[in-house]
Amino acid sequence: MPDRPDLRLFLNRLTRRSVLTTEEQEVVLGLPGHAEHVRSNRDFVRLGERVDHSCLIVGGFVGRFGQTYNGVRQIVALHIPGDMADLHSVVQPEATSALQALSTATILRVPHVALRAAAAAYPALAEAFWRDCMADAAILAEWIVNLGRRNARSRVAHLLCEMAVRSGVAPARGEIVFPFPVTQSQLGDATGMTAVHVNRTIQSLRRDGLADVRSDAHIYDWDALAAAGDFDPAYLHFHVEPQRPFALAAVGSRRYKSS
Amino acid sequence: MPDRPDLRLFLNRLTRRSVLTTEEQEVVLGLPGHAEHVRSNRDFVRLGERVDHSCLIVGGFVGRFGQTYNGVRQIVALHIPGDMADLHSVVQPEATSALQALSTATILRVPHVALRAAAAAYPALAEAFWRDCMADAAILAEWIVNLGRRNARSRVAHLLCEMAVRSGVAPARGEIVFPFPVTQSQLGDATGMTAVHVNRTIQSLRRDGLADVRSDAHIYDWDALAAAGDFDPAYLHFHVEPQRPFALAAVGSRRYKSS
C-alpha cells in the first residue's frame, strides 16, 4: 500500500476514540480520494448542495458556515487537518451549511460510495464514523453555551483553548504556539461578534499576558486563559478510553488490536 | 407483539428519514425499556455521568443543558415526544450535557446493550441511528447561527418556528396551536437571553399579532413569524426523501418496504 499521510491523519483521529483492527485500519488507509487545493473565502461545498463525497482536511483551516437570510454568516465549526469536515454528509447528503477554507487549504474529497462500502463491510467502521460525528456534535453543543452564556473575552479565550487542545499542543506549561490562520473578522464570525470587538478583546488578552493571535496563536499562560475562557476540555472526549465496537458487546472478549 | 405506542413514536421519527424493512421496524418496536416519570427542574441525566441507556421522550418536553463554571445554564437542545434525547450516548457514554424535564415528563430508558445489539445485527438500523443523531446535530448548528447572528426577536421567533415544524403542526394557514410547556425563564436559557428580555420580546410578538406563548404556543401568522425569525426549515430535513441503507449502495436495487 502506498504511503498515505493524508488518510493517516484521519485514521489517527478515528483511533483516538474507537478501537479498530489492523484490517479495518487498512480499509481506512485504502480509501480513495481526490486531493485538491482550495482558496480562502470561496465555498467548496455550497449551501443546499447535494454532495456525493466527504471532505477530509489535509492542510489549513476550514470553517463550516451557516448564514441568515440577509447573508450574514456564522461559523458553526472550525476544522483542522485530520478532520473529515462533513463526514455526516454520508447519511445526510443535502448540505445544510457551507464549507470554506479560512486560508489556503488542501482537502481530499472521499466518495460516499467508498465510505458507505467500508461502513457496510465493517460495522466497527460504521460505529467509528458515527462516534466521530458525535465528537463534532459535542463541540457544536459547547459552542452554543459559548455564544449563549459567555461574554466576549470568555468566548475568544474559550475558542483559543479548544483549538489548542484539538491541535494537540495543550494543556502545557510555558508558551504554547500553534498554527491559527484565522483573521479577526473570521474570529468574529465564529464567536458571534464584530471584527472590531474581537480586536479589542484580543488586545485585552494580550495586555494581560494571556494570549495573542497573529498568524499563529500564542498562549502565554494556559491556566489563566482556561480560567478566563471557563474552559473544561471534557466535552472534547480527547483523552478518553477508545470505545470498543458493537460486535464486542454481543460476542464477548474477542481481542482487537488497538491503533 | 404488545402495543408499544412509546416506541412507535421513535420508529416514526426514524422512518421519517431512513428506510427500514418490516423486520427492522419490529426490532425497534421490540426494544426493551423502563418507563419513568421525571419531575421538572431535576436532572435525570447528570453532567459527566457515565450512562448505560438512552432516554426516549414519551411525553412532555426535555431540555439538554450545558453550563458554565459558575453554574449558569444554557439549553443546547429541546426534545419532544419521539426524540431519543441522548441516542448519541450509545457511542459516547460520558454525558457532556445534562438532561432535565422542562415540565413533568415521561421517559423510557432503553439499555445501550439492546440498542447496540440491534445496530450490530441490522446495519440499516445502525445507519438510521447515526442519521437520527445527525438530524439533531444539524439543529445544534442552526442554534449557533441563531445565537450568534440574530437579535432577541428573531431568536424567539425562530425557536417557535422550529418547534412548530418539529411538532408537525407547521407550516399551515390560520392559527397554529401546539403544546409548549416552556417558561419564559427556560426560553431565556434556550435563546441566551434573560427571562426579563424574553418577556418583553414575547410581548412585542404578541402586540404585532405574530405569536404568543402561554402553556401552549400560538402562532397567529406563520409567514410573518417565519420572516421575523429568518426561518428556513431546510436544516430540519423534515420532508426529505428517506435515505436507503448502506447495503443498497453495494448490493444494488434490492427492494425495501418503506415505513
Add this chain to the structure above:
DNA sequence: CGCCTTCTTGAAGGATCTCAAGAAGGGTGG
C-alpha cells in the same frame, strides 16, 4: 512602489442586562 486586506483606534448609539418590586396564576392545606 502601489494596492488590497487586515489590524487598530475613537466616539456615539442601541440592544440587552441587572436590580427591584408588584401582579397574576396555580396548587395545596386548613
Add this chain to the structure above:
DNA sequence: CCACCCTTCTTGAGATCCTTCAAGAAGGCG
C-alpha cells in the same frame, strides 16, 4: 371553599456591553 404560598409573568429605570460608523496605520504581495 377559601387562604396562602410559590412560581411565573410583568413593569420600570439605570448601567453596560457590544455594535456601528468612520478613518487611519500596518503589513503582505504582485
